[in-house]
Amino acid sequence: MESTIRFLDGVRFEAEARGHRVMCDQPAENGGRDTGMTPPEFLLAALGTCAGYYAMQYLKARKLATDGLTVKVEAGKATQPARMDQFRIVIDAPGLEDERHRDGVIRAAKNCLIHNTMLHTPAIEIAMSEAGALKTV
Numbered sequence: 001m002e003s004t005i006r007f008l009d010g011v012r013f014e015a016e017a018r019g020h021r022v023m024c025d026q027p028a029e030n031g032g033r034d035t036g037m038t039p040p041e042f043l044l045a046a047l048g049t050c051a052g053y054y055a056m057q058y059l060k061a062r063k064l065a066t067d068g069l070t071v072k073v074e075a076g077k078a079t080q081p082a083r084m085d086q087f088r089i090v091i092d093a094p095g096l097e098d099e100r101h102r103d104g105v106i107r108a109a110k111n112c113l114i115h116n117t118m119l120h121t122p123a124i125e126i127a128m129s130e131a132g133a134l135k136t137v
Contacts, residue, residue, distance in 0.1 A: 012036070040075070040084055048073040050112040051089050058108035059093060064101060068094040087118070 003017040005024075011032045013024045024039060026032030037045065052071040059066045069092070076086040091109060096102055109115070127134045 015042075043084065044073040044075060047087065047112070047114045047118070048089065050114040051091065051109040054108045054110075054112045055091050055093065055105045058105050059096075059101075062101065062104075065093075065095050068092070089115075 001017075003015050005013050005015045007013055008023075011026045011030065012035060015022050015024060022042075023036030024042065025034060025036040026038055027034050030038075048071040051073075052069065055071070056066050056069055059069065072090045072092075074088045074090075075084040077083075078085040089109065091105055093102075093105055096105065
């Protein structure tokens with residue numbers, strides 16, 4: 001997997017993957033024009049859409065309704081170092097009343113790639129490209 005992020009202007013960036021593009025910006029109070037989600041909002045969106053995908057797959061596999069399926073993701077903010085913490089994912093599948101299937105949807109969402117990535121801290125390398133060569137510090 002790969003994504004390329006390009007600085008545009010001000011505090012705006014464009015992220016591209018597989019030919020798809022999204023805008024990342026900051027609210028006016030952070031010097032932006034509020035033309036796109038912030039990086040933390042993208043993280044919430046990634047977690048929520050991934051959990052939603054797994055929930056939808058569970059429902060479809062059992063021929064259960066997916067109409068109105070929504071996912072809300074919230075997170076707190078911690079300091080030193082600055083980071084997000086205490087994530088909460090709330091899945092709403094209207095009409096799903098059988099407790100067995102409600103538990104199944106939760107189990108399915110817990111298999112999400114983003115959820116599992118966040119639970120098992122990945123190694124992150126930061127490097128600078130220098131005249132075609134990579135330099136890590």
